[in-house]
């Protein structure tokens with residue numbers, strides 16, 4: 001299975017991604033995780049990315065596209081879930097090109113739909129628990145604006161391809177997993 005997990009910051013993508021990766025045996029590719037690791041290790045990419053991440057801005061397309069290129073080319077089998085990528089239309093177009101070169105198609109784009117108020121509340125809670133540097137209220141609001149302007153058009157992009165599945169992202173973790181299962185079990 002080849003899927004994208006898509007939704008606003010704080011929609012619960014990380015939690016659901018862990019569950020999907022285990023249940024469906026797909027490689028979990030998270031650009032956010034790769035970037036945080038690069039920041040931690042103070043690599044060249046990490047130092048460049050940090051200034052964007054701290055402000056809640058998107059890291060330049062060329063940087064994340066290169067990350068995905070490397071991750072996809074190192075997979076043993078074409079079973080993967082992209083979490084946090086693509087986030088812009090140019091990223092989605094670059095992904096189409098990469099997948100075309102690999103001769104594979106996406107099966108589904110799972111869209112976790114959560115409204116803004118819920119997102120802010122969840123992220124504030126996460127800030128207390130995980131102390132992520134990009135989870136302060138100003139940064140969260142900026143990330144939501146960036147999401148609305150640059151990332152949300154991808155809903156239409158994938159809907160036009162007929163592979164977008166919208167899931168209600170409000171409810172318990174188990175309820176949401178169940179909704180995702182209904183969609184994914186119809187595909188595998």
Ligand code: AMP
Pocket residue numbers: 009031032033035052053054056057058059060061064083084085086087088091134143
């Ligand atoms: P995440 O953990 O997915 O919320 O990502 C954390 C931060 O990493 C984001 O706020 C961005 O600054 C950066 N980032 C992650 N994925 C991307 C992407 N596909 N494009 C641009 N920036 C990204």
